[in-house]
Amino acid sequence: MNRSLATRLSRLAQYGFLGLLFAFIATPMLVIVVFSFDANRFPTIPWGGFSLEWHRAILDDPMIRDAFLNSIKVGFGTAVLSTALGFAAAYIDFRYRFRLKLPFVLLVAVPPAVPATILGMAMLAFLSRIGLFGRLETVMACHVAIATSFSMAIIRLRLNDLSRDLEPAAWNLGASPAAALVHVVLPFCKPALIASFFLSAAVSFDEFLIAWFVGGVHETLPVRILNLLQGQVNPKINAIGAVVLVVSIALVLIAQRFTGVRAGRRPSPDPGE
Amino acid sequence: MKTPFIALDQLDKRYADHHAVKSVDLDIEAGEFIALMGPSGCGKSTTLRLIAGLDEPTGGEIRIGGDSMRGVPAFQRNTPMVWQSLALFPFLTVAENVAFPLRMQKVGTAERRRRALEWLDRLGLAGMAERNVAQLSGGQRQRVAIARALVTEPSVLLLDEPLSALDAHLRVRMQTELSRLHRELGITFVYVTHAQSEAFALADRIVIMSEGSIQQVGRPQDVYRAPANAFVAEFMGMNNLVRGEVRGERDGLLDIAGALGEFRVPSATPRPEGSSGDFVIAADRIALAADGEGLAGTVLGLEFVGSTQTVFVEIEGGAEFRVQKQQHEIEALDLVPGRKVRLSWNPQHAWLLPQPAQAH
Amino acid sequence: MTAASVTTRASASRRWFRLPRPRIAGSSGVLPSLLGIPVVLWQAVFFAAPLIFLVVVTFWQVKSFRLEPAFVVDNWTRILFSATFQRALVHTFLVAGTTTVLAVAIAFPAAYTIAFRLGARARDLAVAFLVVPVFSSYMLRIYAWQIVLSPEGITNALLGGIGIGPLPLLGGAFSLQVGLLTLTLPIAVLILVFAMAGIDRTLIEAAENLGCRRARVIAHVIIPSLRPAIALTATTSFLLAFGDYISPLFMTGSKPPTLSILIVDTVKSGSQWPRASVIGVSMLVMLALVLSLGQYLSRGRTGRKEAAR
Numbered sequence: 001m002n003r004s005l006a007t008r009l010s011r012l013a014q015y016g017f018l019g020l021l022f023a024f025i026a027t028p029m030l031v032i033v034v035f036s037f038d039a040n041r042f043p044t045i046p047w048g049g050f051s052l053e054w055h056r057a058i059l060d061d062p063m064i065r066d067a068f069l070n071s072i073k074v075g076f077g078t079a080v081l082s083t084a085l086g087f088a089a090a091y092i093d094f095r096y097r098f099r100l101k102l103p104f105v106l107l108v109a110v111p112p113a114v115p116a117t118i119l120g121m122a123m124l125a126f127l128s129r130i131g132l133f134g135r136l137e138t139v140m141a142c143h144v145a146i147a148t149s150f151s152m153a154i155i156r157l158r159l160n161d162l163s164r165d166l167e168p169a170a171w172n173l174g175a176s177p178a179a180a181l182v183h184v185v186l187p188f189c190k191p192a193l194i195a196s197f198f199l200s201a202a203v204s205f206d207e208f209l210i211a212w213f214v215g216g217v218h219e220t221l222p223v224r225i226l227n228l229l230q231g232q233v234n235p236k237i238n239a240i241g242a243v244v245l246v247v248s249i250a251l252v253l254i255a256q257r258f259t260g261v262r263a264g265r266r267p268s269p270d271p272g273e
Numbered sequence: 274m275k276t277p278f279i280a281l282d283q284l285d286k287r288y289a290d291h292h293a294v295k296s297v298d299l300d301i302e303a304g305e306f307i308a309l310m311g312p313s314g315c316g317k318s319t320t321l322r323l324i325a326g327l328d329e330p331t332g333g334e335i336r337i338g339g340d341s342m343r344g345v346p347a348f349q350r351n352t353p354m355v356w357q358s359l360a361l362f363p364f365l366t367v368a369e370n371v372a373f374p375l376r377m378q379k380v381g382t383a384e385r386r387r388r389a390l391e392w393l394d395r396l397g398l399a400g401m402a403e404r405n406v407a408q409l410s411g412g413q414r415q416r417v418a419i420a421r422a423l424v425t426e427p428s429v430l431l432l433d434e435p436l437s438a439l440d441a442h443l444r445v446r447m448q449t450e451l452s453r454l455h456r457e458l459g460i461t462f463v464y465v466t467h468a469q470s471e472a473f474a475l476a477d478r479i480v481i482m483s484e485g486s487i488q489q490v491g492r493p494q495d496v497y498r499a500p501a502n503a504f505v506a507e508f509m510g511m512n513n514l515v516r517g518e519v520r521g522e523r524d525g526l527l528d529i530a531g532a533l534g535e536f537r538v539p540s541a542t543p544r545p546e547g548s549s550g551d552f553v554i555a556a557d558r559i560a561l562a563a564d565g566e567g568l569a570g571t572v573l574g575l576e577f578v579g580s581t582q583t584v585f586v587e588i589e590g591g592a593e594f595r596v597q598k599q600q601h602e603i604e605a606l607d608l609v610p611g612r613k614v615r616l617s618w619n620p621q622h623a624w625l626l627p628q629p630a631q632a633h
Numbered sequence: 634m635t636a637a638s639v640t641t642r643a644s645a646s647r648r649w650f651r652l653p654r655p656r657i658a659g660s661s662g663v664l665p666s667l668l669g670i671p672v673v674l675w676q677a678v679f680f681a682a683p684l685i686f687l688v689v690v691t692f693w694q695v696k697s698f699r700l701e702p703a704f705v706v707d708n709w710t711r712i713l714f715s716a717t718f719q720r721a722l723v724h725t726f727l728v729a730g731t732t733t734v735l736a737v738a739i740a741f742p743a744a745y746t747i748a749f750r751l752g753a754r755a756r757d758l759a760v761a762f763l764v765v766p767v768f769s770s771y772m773l774r775i776y777a778w779q780i781v782l783s784p785e786g787i788t789n790a791l792l793g794g795i796g797i798g799p800l801p802l803l804g805g806a807f808s809l810q811v812g813l814l815t816l817t818l819p820i821a822v823l824i825l826v827f828a829m830a831g832i833d834r835t836l837i838e839a840a841e842n843l844g845c846r847r848a849r850v851i852a853h854v855i856i857p858s859l860r861p862a863i864a865l866t867a868t869t870s871f872l873l874a875f876g877d878y879i880s881p882l883f884m885t886g887s888k889p890p891t892l893s894i895l896i897v898d899t900v901k902s903g904s905q906w907p908r909a910s911v912i913g914v915s916m917l918v919m920l921a922l923v924l925s926l927g928q929y930l931s932r933g934r935t936g937r938k939e940a941a942r
Contacts, residue, residue, distance in 0.1 A: 011750070014742065014745075014746040014750060015746065015750070017742055017743060017746065018743050018746045018747065018759075021739065021743045021818065021822070022759075022762065024814070024815075024818070025762075025763070025766055025815070025818065025819060027777070027781065028773070028774035028775070028776075028777030028778055028781070028815065029766070029770070029774060029777070031777040031780055031781060031787070032770075032773055032774075032776070032777045035780065085671060085672045085675055088668040088669065088671065088672050089669075089672045091668060092665060092668055092669050092672070095665075096665050104669070104672075104673065107672075107673065107676045107677070107680070107681060108672060108676055110680075111676070111680050113872060114684070114876075114917070115872075115875070115876020115877070115878075115893060115916065115920075116876070116878070117876060117878045117893040117896050117897060117913075118687070118876065118893075118896065118913040118916060118917060119680075119683070119684075121687070121896060121897075121900060121909060121910070121913055122683035122684050122686065122687040122910075122913065123679065123683045125683065125686055125687065125690055125700075125906055125910070126682055126683035126686040126687075127679075127683065129686075141675075141678075141679050142679055144675065144679070145675065145676055145679035145680040146680075148672070148675070148676070177664050178664055181664070199768060202768045202769060203768060206768060206769055206770060206771070208772055209878060222772060225772065225773065225776075226772060229772070229776055229883065237776065241770070241773040241776065241777075244770055244773060245769065245770045245773055248768070248769035248770050249765050249769050249770075251768075251769075252764060252765045252767075252768045252769055253761070253765065255768075256761055256764055
């Protein structure tokens with residue numbers, strides 16, 4: 001057999017395989033969006049025709065409106081707090097050496113690795129005993145405990161590119177360590193802070209098990225969807241789903257825009273070098 | 274007696290894995306341009322960082338203007354430094370970079386902008402104020418770093434191999450610039466470098482360090498002509514070290530015998546027979562001849578250094594000598610590799626190394 | 634030559650981060666404490682304390698629907714020796730193991746194509762595309778698969794059009810794996826893409842110049858240097874699949890139950906907190922074991938010898 005033909009066939013097979021994988025990942029997202037505009041009560045083929053009926057219906061549903069509002073509050077609070085805590089954790093890991101460093105880093109990094117079912121149950125059991133059950137703030141606090149891990153990771157990655165001399169240079173020029181943190185490290189980390197903000201918001205906006213466990217009557221949007229899904233077939237689900245999908249994809253895309261992480265290359269470090 | 278502006282007193286710095294600075298004593302006069310030199314890892318940069326307070330000494334003391342720096346944090350010392358990496362803030366404009374130290378001193382916005390622009394102007398960077406530092410050339414970035422360090426009008430400027438990232442042409446121009454600034458400002462410059470040419474062109478005094486200890490302090494020419502020990506002699510490059518032993522003395526010169534033969538070397542102080550007679554002879558003091566008296570050797574090769582050439586000669590008995598000659602002399606002797614030559618010098622030009630300390 | 638320069642570069646960058654951080658004279662511990670204490674407190678209250686409490690609760694008792702402090706091992710013995718738990722355990726292990734194998738087997742060639750066949754721009758797009766599902770709307774995507782796979786759903790409607798079916802796509806091992814791969818594949822591919830992009834291309838080109846065929850390059854150059862990444866991919870996939878609640882719930886209707894399903898059911902039915910906690914703690918122990926196994930395998934033979942020394 002011709003060598004180049006074999007190469008070409010093998011390339012074709014590789015691209016085809018990748019295409020199938022991407023289709024597998026994209027299909028569910030497309031299905032949600034497409035069928036949210038379907039007039040049928042039950043989503044199937046043939047399509048029941050274009051309709052905005054269900055989108056309108058979710059606007060009229062007070063529970064969904066409340067849930068959406070709750071999600072925004074929790075998401076915003078999580079974004080702010082976990083970015084602040086994530087920055088503190090990343091900076092400590094970057095700057096200081098101390099004996100309990102590994103436990104410290106693990107304490108921040110590990111939470112997303114614990115299955116949400118177990119973590120949700122544990123948080124519910126513990127937090128209800130100290131009187132924090134059933135509050136929106138509690139949902140946010142728990143989301144922060146998880147999202148800080150991602151914030152720390154993003155910001156730590158950025159700090160790797162902070163030229164080793166930049167902070168000492170600031171001290172040398174009269175900046176106290178705190179002033180150097182504010183005037184040098186923070187501005188340097190700005191893209192990562194923005195990325196962390198949006199990614200934490202996305203993590204919170206997407207989380208449903210812990211919110212379900214500790215939120216009590218305060219439902220976030222994904223919890224509302226979970227409850228709807230466990231009930232009867234409800235055509236509103238596609239419409240809410242489409243909204244949630246668009247919001248969370250937008251948040252992740254904005255976050256990505258600011259991470260500057262690329263496969264194979266790191267963003268260029270300090271141009272002063 | 275005048276009190277030195279910067280005094281290092283038994284300064285010591287140990288890290289977990291090595292002893293970077295060993296009991297260094299050094300006095301630096303106000304307004305002096307002093308260069309710390311030595312191979313990488315000799316402790317020169319660490320010494321500079323200790324002066325700036327970027328590292329804490331593990332022993333000894335630093336005094337600046339008579340005040341002990343013990344416990345004074347870096348940001349309260351006003352010992353600005355020009356970094357090898359420049360360490361410009363990439364997220365600030367040129368003017369904001371220069372104004373940074375003033376901002377840290379809580380100088381008002383208008384005032385700090387005025388002073389930043391003034392310094393940019395002074396360093397030939399007028400019109401660059403609003404640029405991003407990434408848009409500047411290497412030489413321009415260098416000037417920004419210098420302007421930023423000088424904007425607070427400190428009484429000392431620390432420079433850590435500031436020119437090593439520049440190409441040869443720019444380096445010479447920046448040397449002139451630094452020399453001019455030093456003259457105009459009259460402040461103390463402490464300059465760390467491994468490049469002999471920079472230190473010779475700029476410094477009033479040079480300090481040679483090795484393995485954390487000072488080997489010699491002095492005017493560049495003195496250190497070159499009269500190295501304190503074999504390390505300094507070899508570090509200065511254009512010196513040939515001859516090992517030998519004192520055999521006696523006559524007519525004010527010592528008789529020295531070594532593996533390469535017998536030599537006569539002047540000595541300021543008498544030295545007993547049998548003691549060390551290591552001496553150096555500078556490469557530009559050696560005469561070459563096709564035959565006659567002197568050390569016999571074979572030309573190994575030649576190397577251009579500016580207008581002169583360095584001739585590498587292998588001496589019978591194993592040593593390798595460096596001889597510096599003008600181009601026309603090379604041509605006259607037809608020095609090509611493999612040519613047999615004779616090396617000789619005026620005994621008065623040989624420099625007997627001081628006897629090694631008996632310590633350790 | 635290339636290999637040598639690669640290692641020097643790696644060790645140089647490693648040394649960079651081990652350099653003693655410059656301690657400035659007179660610096661105090663105020664700033665690090667100010668930064669560190671809120672982080673530690675927050676993670677302690679909302680993460681560590683709940684998990685510790687979970688372990689404590691396994692020894693407590695439920696009396697008349699109320700949780701009461703006690704020290705009994707009854708919860709442990711009851712759960713560990715119950716047939717339901719043991720069946721669910723085996724089932725969960727098999728399911729998560731299958732997902733792990735499938736995820737690595739599918740992700741590897743896909744990541745290879747992305748890392749070595751796509752141009753820089755296409756590669757960035759592919760990475761961006763893969764990052765999105767890692768952080769968004771997993772539950773909704775599972776719901777979408779329900780629509781696609783259900784008896785009256787899209788697939789069967791399409792198949793019916795050409796006279797096949799309806800096929801029982803939903804509710805079995807197949808749909809469960811579809812769900813779990815939806816969860817695991819994006820991150821699995823990402824880990825491998827980043828690891829492959831980190832391999833020095835000159836190493837591969839050198840091997841090819843030495844006459845290695847592509848397949849041999851993969852076997853002798855790429856796979857050995859990817860060993861830690863493959864182990865990470867496998868353990869991540871396993872961890873996600875092992876603890877997942879949504880796919881078993883919606884793709885199989887919780888039959889047979891996995892351990893996650895069992896936890897939620899145990900909590901719901903009669904507030905059996907201690908027993909649910911036992912299941913939770915057992916799951917965490919097993920995950921920790923799997924993770925350390927992954928660590929062990931990722932080190933490879935030479936690494937293990939070094940560690941033993």
